[in-house]
Amino acid sequence: MTTAVERHPSREALAGALADRIAADLKAALDTRGRATLAVPGGTTPGPFLTALGARPLNWERVAVTLTDERWVPTSSDRSNQRLVGETLFRGPAAGAEFAPLYGATAEPAQSMDAVCASLERLVLPLDVVVCGMGEDLHAASLFPGADKLRAALAPDAPPALAMRAPGAPEPRVTLTAPVLRGAAHAYLLIVGAAKREALARAEAETDEETAPVRVLLTRTKPLTVFYAD
Ligand SMILES: O=C(O)[C@H](O)[C@@H](O)[C@H](O)[C@H](O)COP(=O)(O)O
Numbered sequence: 001m002t003t004a005v006e007r008h009p010s011r012e013a014l015a016g017a018l019a020d021r022i023a024a025d026l027k028a029a030l031d032t033r034g035r036a037t038l039a040v041p042g043g044t045t046p047g048p049f050l051t052a053l054g055a056r057p058l059n060w061e062r063v064a065v066t067l068t069d070e071r072w073v074p075t076s077s078d079r080s081n082q083r084l085v086g087e088t089l090f091r092g093p094a095a096g097a098e099f100a101p102l103y104g105a106t107a108e109p110a111q112s113m114d115a116v117c118a119s120l121e122r123l124v125l126p127l128d129v130v131v132c133g134m135g136e137d138l139h140a141a142s143l144f145p146g147a148d149k150l151r152a153a154l155a156p157d158a159p160p161a162l163a164m165r166a167p168g169a170p171e172p173r174v175t176l177t178a179p180v181l182r183g184a185a186h187a188y189l190l191i192v193g194a195a196k197r198e199a200l201a202r203a204e205a206e207t208d209e210e211t212a213p214v215r216v217l218l219t220r221t222k223p224l225t226v227f228y229a230d
Pocket residue numbers: 041042043044045046068069070071081132133134135139140141142
């Protein structure tokens with residue numbers, strides 16, 4: 001398996017190039033359909049990209065945004081991905097976009113899943129664009145190896161989002177599921193550093209999705225591009 005990798009000379013250049021690419025994808029969807037939908041990752045890598053994308057001029061009022069996954073923490077927590085997009089993507093013109101949160105402020109994520117799935121169906125599905133990060137353990141979104149609902153989330157008939165607990169995640173998670181990640185018209189994997197480049201090579205050599213859930217993206221029939229910088 002060979003995945004298309006775009007290597008950029010610096011992390012700053014990577015953030016700008018990915019923002020340009022996604023703004024172009026969103027603009028094409030807006031020109032064709034009059035609306036566009038996007039899912040973005042949380043974690044430590046995407047901040048500069050999210051800030052760059054949020055500053056791009058687009059008809060953001062016609063764009064709906066969600067997260068690829070969320071940590072079940074209050075939105076005031078510095079581990080909240082919703083907080084991250086509020087402090088990056090939604091600081092610029094993109095503040096006019098509609099947002100479908102994955103966090104629902106119930107004690108347990110499972111209690112919010114019907115409402116979360118309904119809002120995803122109403123606002124953002126199918127996705128025009130999904131951007132995912134990847135962990136060195138080969139997770140993408142919150143599809144972690146060893147997660148309690150991993151098999152259900154990889155199933156072709158999975159609901160759009162599932163609550164997930166995983167040994168590698170310090171708090172409960174909510175994740176978009178395999179059919180949503182596969183169904184997005186355009187997918188991007190945003191990774192930095194040699195350890196993740198090596199992890200990607202491991203994922204390409206794997207055959208088992210439960211061992212390497214990021215393969216949900218690698219085996220898509222629709223386009224996937226990896227954006228990488230050292
Ligand atoms: O909320 C999250 O943790 C994510 O969305 C997750 O899937 C992330 O993209 C990877 O864990 C990579 O995270 P880093 O960018 O922090 O390495």
